Amino acid sequence: MGRQLVLATRNPGKLRELRQLLAGVPELADVEVLGAGDIEGVPEVAETGVTFEENSRLKSQAVAKATNLPAIADDSGLTVDVLGAAPGVWSAMWSGRTGDDQANIDTLQGQLADVAVERLTAYFSSTVVLTLPDGTERVHVGRVDGRLTRDQRGTNGFGYDPIFELPDGRTLAELSDDDKNAISHRGNAFRALLPDLVELLS
Numbered sequence: 001m002g003r004q005l006v007l008a009t010r011n012p013g014k015l016r017e018l019r020q021l022l023a024g025v026p027e028l029a030d031v032e033v034l035g036a037g038d039i040e041g042v043p044e045v046a047e048t049g050v051t052f053e054e055n056s057r058l059k060s061q062a063v064a065k066a067t068n069l070p071a072i073a074d075d076s077g078l079t080v081d082v083l084g085a086a087p088g089v090w091s092a093m094w095s096g097r098t099g100d101d102q103a104n105i106d107t108l109q110g111q112l113a114d115v116a117v118e119r120l121t122a123y124f125s126s127t128v129v130l131t132l133p134d135g136t137e138r139v140h141v142g143r144v145d146g147r148l149t150r151d152q153r154g155t156n157g158f159g160y161d162p163i164f165e166l167p168d169g170r171t172l173a174e175l176s177d178d179d180k181n182a183i184s185h186r187g188n189a190f191r192a193l194l195p196d197l198v199e200l201l202s
Contacts, residue, residue, distance in 0.1 A: 003031045003201055008045070008059040008073035010037040013158075017181055018072070021190050027198045034069075042066050052076060052089060052127035053139060060131035068133045070201065072193070076126035076186055078160050080112070080148065082119055091159065101159055105152065109163070112148065120148040122164065124172075126185040128193050130200070138196040142188030146172075156180070 007018055015035045022028040036042045045062045049055040052075040059073035077091030087094040087108065095103035112120060123145045130138045144166070152162035154173025157180060161172035172180055181187040 004034055005031060005070040005072060005197075005201065006034045006036060006039065006042070006063050006067050008036050008042075008063040008071050010035055014074070014186070017187065018190055020181065021187070021194065022197070025194055025198065028194070028201070031197070031201060036063060039067055047075065047089070049075075050089060052125060052141075053129065055089060056127045056129040056139075057131070057137070060129040060137075064131040064133050070130060070132050072128060072130050074126050074128045074186060074189060076124060076189075078122060078124055078164070080108070080120070080122045082112070082115055082121075105160060105163055108148075108160070109150070117147075117150065122146060122148050124160075124164065124185040126189040128186075128189040130193060130196060132200060136200065138193065138200070140189045140192035140196075142185040142190070142192065144183055144185045144188065 007015055009015065015033060019033045022031050022033060042063055043066060045059045047055040047058065049058055055075035056073045060071045063071035063073065075089065077088050079085055079088055092098055095107040097103050123143055126142045128140050146164050146166045149163050149165045149171065153171045154162050156175060156177065157173040164172045166172065
């Protein structure tokens, strides 16, 4: 059996993204990336942390312990400058309904209705934690800057992508998967992790 690692998610998009990144690194091309749902007995881990790093660490440690395999977890979200750290770790449940993207967008846009459009600067951040069964850890952060739009544009992506505009004027939802992965906060964090994977999985 070849080398394996577990991505602490049941999200097929995240699995696909990490598999594509590893396939492009000759030293990692033989690594099989499993999802948390691919292995029996992997627990659902409650994200009780108050930072992206805390949530990522909770998930990666629990999955590494349950599987005895290297585990990677990420937590990410949107930060709107005029709202301080919000929505932050609460991005997926900002409306009070976890995972309801449209309700989250509507809630956020309602809160920002009186804010001048030039003040709607924001960024997406992702913190990725790699945990080995022996407790060794590596942490990386990725970020992409932009601003929020009043209108929703594009049909690709999820979450706040249709209202997150990049400096080139396109929203994340208007990008192809490849273009988004090349600049996204999660893609940036995963790419920063690759040298650690080469070192620690050899």
